[in-house]
Amino acid sequence: MANSYDVIVLGLGAMGASASYQLAIRGASVLGLDRFHPPHEQGSTHGDTRITRLACGEGSQYTPFAERSHEIWKSLEEKTGLALLRQNGILIVAGAGKIAPSHGVPKFLEATVASAKAWAIDHEILEAREIARRFPAFDVSDGDRAYHDRLGGYLRPEACIGAQLEEARALGAELRMNEKVLSVRQEAGAVVVTTATGTYRAAQLIVAAGPWLPRFLAPALARQFGVTRQVLYWFRARSPAEHAAFSPERFPVFIWQPSGADGVFYGFPAVGPFEEGVKIATEGHDVADPETVDRTVSPREIEAMFGTFGRFFPGLSPDCVKAKVCLYTEVNAARFVLDRLPGQDRIIVASPCSGHGFKHSGGVGDALAQMAMGEKQVVLGAGRHVVDMTQFAFRPDDPPWKA
Structure with missing residues (x-):
């Protein structure tokens, strides 16, 4: 027919x-x-990049999907010659004080560790001094801790x-x-x-x-x-030399629950030259309609994002070279x-x-x-x-x- x-x-x-x-x-x-x-x-x-990780703080039931996805991305890379997956490591950072939940999980670092143990994923727990030594672009505080593995990274x-x-x-x-x-x-x-x-x-x-x-x-x-509006930001480093500190070899993808902040944020290494900036984002909660959502990003939003989260990276400047809006479709x-x-x-x-x-x-x-x-x-x-x-x-x- x-x-x-x-x-x-x-x-x-x-x-x-x-x-x-x-x-x-x-x-x-x-x-x-x-x-x-x-x-x-x-x-x-x-938005150029998306985080990938095998140890999932949202629940260990998701790991088989991520593991199979990695197999598929690698197979596609062999077939097409395209660069799709970069496993430059994942850092899940949590502050010592009051922190906001990530995807509804209050202790996201601990939940990630539990998932890693359930699937025998090799990982480390880093204290603040070791985080700063290995990844100097991060301005961590005393009491910060992080989960780190080398299987996470980013996708295009x-x-x-x-x-x-x-x-x-x-x-x-x-x-x-x-x-x-x-x-x-x-x-x-x-x-x-x-x-x-x-x-x-x-x-x-x-x-x-x-x-x-x-x-x-x-x-x-x-x-x-529920559909919510999300904003992605790219901030320029303060200099080309400081931009180098955000390279994939020196800067893992991250999810950070900072102490005392009203939110969680995440980000990526610099995947382009100095002029293209470094991508960071937080999670918005404004309900949106895909037909009518405001896809422009205001100067006030940019200022608020940098003022809240830019301080964790002294090498970044408030110069936002690009910002884009995307949408989440969420379930409780x-x-x-x-x-x-x-x-x-x-x-x-x-x-x-x-x-x-x-x-x-x-x-x-x-x-x-x-x-x-x-x-x-x-x-x-x-x-x-x-x-x-x-x-x-x-x-x-x-x-x-x-x-």
Whole structure:
């Protein structure tokens, strides 16, 4: 039948691109749809870099996704010659006094250590003096402690998405960009997707629509998802010499719960020249609509960001060379949802975001492909980890999401 597929993937960002690629590897007939032309800057997967880490303070259940993702990124690098993954280390820093929770976890450092121990990930605990000695760009205080491992690092999200889409297309996937989906419905034996330009049918549908996801859900489920506005900042170093202290060889990616600060922040090494600055960010809580969100960053926001967190890096100047807005799609307790839509068994919903999704996206795409192809279990990676997917199921009785 014309316009009929094994699987349709709605949304071709981090999760949709990966699912399309993994389905194409399996020989499925795939249609990918996106209202924009990914990789793009309208959703959640842009901004040059994203943190990756195998020891997950949000819960040890996420490690198989990150581990499988690393396998996929390395395989793609071999196929394409692109630089996608840099494992220059991860530093999880916590102050000695009152600290804000990270992704709802008050003691994020301790939770990260527990995850590392559960998966036998080699790591160190560093005291303030040792942090300062190894990583002099950080201005730590007495009493600060850090988790450090060498498996964490950063990803290049736009390149990861682009590589997977190109590989999926080369394997036969049909990708239709700039095509807005108007409706989806399940009927006997199929799912029907109607867009602004056509109607398509498939045995299975994966909805990976990011911040647009709630629009495809009934109100009782949609209220469990919240969309928030996030801002990314790039501040220039005070001099080219000080910029060198932020190089990947000398400066790991980090997540920092500073003592006495009303928030957590994170950041990356300098991945470009002096003129391109150093990227840091915190987590915002302003509820947003992807259609109307303010994508400009005001001077007041820049001043507040540097005033609150720039002080932890004496080598940075307040000169913000770039700032971008992206979106989180969140669930209470920073959970993922990877499940069939209740009452509609041919529609799989993928919302593994909650502010820590990109690092897992390769593995999530593998899991989604297995679900769509009717596998009885989801098994990830060379370690053959059997994943308990009930941990990522819809919980229809959960209370509404709240910031």
